[in-house]
Structures are given as C-alpha cells and as structure tokens.
Amino acid sequence: MARLSVGTSVGEVLGYIASGEARTRGALTRRTGLSRATMSERLEVLFRAGLIREGELAKPSGGRPSRVLALDTGRYAVLAADVGEDHVRVLLTDLTGAVVAERLGSMPVSAGAPAVLGWVTATGLELLADTGRAPDDLLGVGLSVPALVDHARGRVTSPSVMEGWDGHDIEKLVRARLDVPTVVENDVNALGYAEHLRDWRSYDDVLYVKAGTGIGSAVISSGTLFRGAQGAAGDIGHVRLRPDDGPLCRCGATGCVESLAAGWSIVRDLRAAGFDVSTTRDAMDLVQAGTPEAVNLLRAAGRTLGRAIAYAVSMLNPSVVVVGGRLTGQHLLTGVRESVYSYSSPLATNDLQVVEGRADERSGATGAALLAVARALEPDAVNGRLRFLAESA
Incomplete structure (x- = not known):
C-alpha cells in the first residue's frame, strides 16, 4: 500500500x-x-x-x-458474542450484521471473564479460519453482557449474575488476542440497537423495553444509543414505584418495577398461590394454557410496567415504544398500552406507537456486531487501521 x-x-x-x-x-x-x-x-x-x-x-x-x-460490506468481518447466564452465542458477521458463521457454547457466565473471553476469542479465530479469512480480516469485536457497563473503563458494574467479572478490563482481555476496536455493551442496549436498525431505522427516537426474568430498557435518541453519564441510562426495572409498601427487590430496595412486574416476581406470586413453578418459562407456560391466576398476574404486570414506561415517554417523547422479552404478548401489551396512554402527557402520545418486539435468539449478538461496526468506522479507528496497513505494506 x-x-x-x-x-x-x-x-x-x-x-x-x-x-x-x-x-x-x-x-x-x-x-x-x-x-x-x-x-x-x-x-x-x-x-x-x-x-x-x-x-x-x-x-x-x-x-x-x-x-x-x-x-465494501463483504471485505471485512466482525466478531460478536452474546454472553448469557449459561451460554455464549458467537457470530461472525459482515458489516451489515448478516451472519457469516455461528457457534453456540454452553459455557456459563460464572466461569469468569478470562475463561469466557478466552473461549470467545479462540472461537472467533476458528470461525475466521473456517470461512477462509485471516485475523487481519477482522474489523472489530462486539460483546453483549447481562450487566450495566462502565464504558470509560471497559468493565461491568453491578455484576449480579456476572460473579467473577469484577475488576476485569474486558476490552483489554479481548485485545490481548484480537487487537481490534472492541465494544462491551449491556445486553438490553444491544437488543434495542438491533431492533432500531433492523425494524425502526426511519425513527430517530425509540424506547426499547425488555420484559423477561428481569426488566431493562434501551434509549435511542436522535438515532444514537443513549447510555447516560455512567452507562446507567435505561435502568427502568429499578424505578421505585412503591418505595414505602412494595415488595423487596433483588437489588435490595423495595417497590422497584422488577419486584412488581418482572418474570421472577410473577414466579414468586404464583408459588405463593400454590403453583409449582420455578422459572419465567414455567410461568409463561401457565399463561399459554389459559390459567386465570397466571393471566391476571401478567396483565397486572403489564399495567405496572406501563406506568414506568409512561413516565419515560413523558420525559423522552419517543416515536415508538418496542416491548420485547419473554413476557411479551397480548396480555402484557394490553396492560402496557392502557397505562402508557393513561399516564403519559397527551402531546407525547399523539402519534406514539407501542409495539411488540421482533427480536430472535441472534438479536443480542447482532446488536453487538452492529455496535462494533459503528466503533470500527469512527474516524480515529479508521485512521489507526490505515496506519497499520500502511506500515505493514
């Protein structure tokens, strides 16, 4: 060159x-x-x-x-990983997020950062080789993790299920094997970013809410993922709707949205009513079977979640609210819409759409891949790569 x-x-x-x-x-x-x-x-x-x-x-x-x-979207590849509680999904994609190769591993997040990230980077190199690509063909790495992320330090915060990850510089661990721009992102942000680019690209302001075992949200503002000063934007699950008399939340506070409307709280209430359930999937099986107690709890959860979303709508004024996650369906959405249109300011709801998410099992990793592409195409990253190529010529 x-x-x-x-x-x-x-x-x-x-x-x-x-x-x-x-x-x-x-x-x-x-x-x-x-x-x-x-x-x-x-x-x-x-x-x-x-x-x-x-x-x-x-x-x-x-x-x-x-x-x-x-x-030239096909010249380079991006490696992305969606780290879950008991599995890791690794994708090799082109610059549009289209999947080139895929691997699903059973490694639990509790194995710790060095072990999980070592497997991710080794798997990435294998996928590159399997598709006839060299390590130099990798443009960036994106990681979706189930925790809030301190982007300035490249580390997870409030680890919850991510025990053994405290204090580890995730970007540094990845770049020790794959020296390319690396993005570490909260899993809900990755999902919301993927939903926005895939299904709602024509809208600049989108609020994505994931309602599953836990509850979180992603804020797309002016077409950009909004993380906030410390990376904590979108933590809607721990808005305290009933701080004085609400149930205890997993975070230690009382009356959080999660303690009233998350999958784990529905499981708690079903068990108290005598049902033999232990997971959000078990609770949703009862909903699908038409069990009145489960259906009523899910509808109530929708109304509660809708109140929290209503406050966010009044503050952020999005064009679209996308509700995804395992709890999503007719029963939850009915409750969400009822509260959103009742509690939000009229101007904010004039043209507001409240819709069901379209994410699939790849969406978290796809969102991480697209975030990695955005990082790799920033001017400083591009200039650094061009300098490397010029020096290697």
Whole structure:
C-alpha cells in the first residue's frame, strides 16, 4: 500500500460515505472542502484497504454522472458474542450484521471473564479460519453482557449474575488476542440497537423495553444509543414505584418495577398461590394454557410496567415504544398500552406507537456486531487501521 498521509480527514471521508451524507467524489469534495487531487488520494487509500467500493452511476442533477461510493460490506468481518447466564452465542458477521458463521457454547457466565473471553476469542479465530479469512480480516469485536457497563473503563458494574467479572478490563482481555476496536455493551442496549436498525431505522427516537426474568430498557435518541453519564441510562426495572409498601427487590430496595412486574416476581406470586413453578418459562407456560391466576398476574404486570414506561415517554417523547422479552404478548401489551396512554402527557402520545418486539435468539449478538461496526468506522479507528496497513505494506 502507498505510504500516504492518513490524517483524520481519511476517517471522516469514510464516515460520510458510510452514513450516506456524501456518496460521490463530487459530493465528498464539496462536503469536506478538500481538493479533487487530495480527495482522490484519500479515496485511493480506502480502496486499497478494502473499505469502500464503487457502484452504479448516480443520477446527475447537472453535469456528468459519477459512480456511487459505498462501504465494501463483504471485505471485512466482525466478531460478536452474546454472553448469557449459561451460554455464549458467537457470530461472525459482515458489516451489515448478516451472519457469516455461528457457534453456540454452553459455557456459563460464572466461569469468569478470562475463561469466557478466552473461549470467545479462540472461537472467533476458528470461525475466521473456517470461512477462509485471516485475523487481519477482522474489523472489530462486539460483546453483549447481562450487566450495566462502565464504558470509560471497559468493565461491568453491578455484576449480579456476572460473579467473577469484577475488576476485569474486558476490552483489554479481548485485545490481548484480537487487537481490534472492541465494544462491551449491556445486553438490553444491544437488543434495542438491533431492533432500531433492523425494524425502526426511519425513527430517530425509540424506547426499547425488555420484559423477561428481569426488566431493562434501551434509549435511542436522535438515532444514537443513549447510555447516560455512567452507562446507567435505561435502568427502568429499578424505578421505585412503591418505595414505602412494595415488595423487596433483588437489588435490595423495595417497590422497584422488577419486584412488581418482572418474570421472577410473577414466579414468586404464583408459588405463593400454590403453583409449582420455578422459572419465567414455567410461568409463561401457565399463561399459554389459559390459567386465570397466571393471566391476571401478567396483565397486572403489564399495567405496572406501563406506568414506568409512561413516565419515560413523558420525559423522552419517543416515536415508538418496542416491548420485547419473554413476557411479551397480548396480555402484557394490553396492560402496557392502557397505562402508557393513561399516564403519559397527551402531546407525547399523539402519534406514539407501542409495539411488540421482533427480536430472535441472534438479536443480542447482532446488536453487538452492529455496535462494533459503528466503533470500527469512527474516524480515529479508521485512521489507526490505515496506519497499520500502511506500515505493514
């Protein structure tokens, strides 16, 4: 590869192409203010790196037609892993999130960060080899984990089910084997990001709520995943609706949304009523069978969850509320909608849609992959990769 100057403008050029802000040579020249010669130099670097390609002719508004520039989505791959309580799903995807290869392992999260991440990185290298790719073809890594994440430090916080992960720099552990940009994300944020890009891309403001054994949410604001100052944005499950007389929550507080509406609290109430259940799946089996006590508890959970969502709707004013997770279905959504439209401000609900999520078993890992792509295509990351390629040539 030619040893060219690869200042920030190279990464910015790729950003304009990837976002669709400028997709022809002329548009890029106008957008950046670079000369045609300098722009050609920058684009040549991106072509040689395999990051962009030229496609069909653009329809001209005047003057000569020019070819459309786009990401070369098949040249590089991204590794993504969805770490669950008792399994890890690993995907190798292209830059659009389409799955190239997949592996499902039974390793529990309790095995600890070094063991789990060692398996993920080793599996990633195997998938690369199985698909005829080299480690240098990997553009980034995305990890979805069942805990809040401190993004500044690359570590999980309030680990809950992630015992043995405290104090570990997750990004550092991954990059010891795979030295590429790495994103560590809360599992609900990863799910919400995937739902947004796949099904609700035309909406800039989306609230995703996962209602399962626990409850959490992801906030998409102005088209971007909003994490908050400490990464704690969206922790709707621990909003305290009944702090004075509510039941004890798993977090140690009283009256949290989870203690009133999560899968584990429904299991608790069913057991108190004499039913032999131990998991959220057991409770939902009773709902599917039409058991009145289970159906009534789920509807009540929907109304309670809907109150918490209503407060978020009034604060965030999303266009769409997407409710996913194991509890989702007609009974839960009916209760959620009832409360959202009753308790939210009228202006916030004028055109609001409250819909059922469409996530599948791959969505968490897919969201992590798409977040990894976004990180890898940031100007600084692109410039760093181009410097590496230039030095290796």
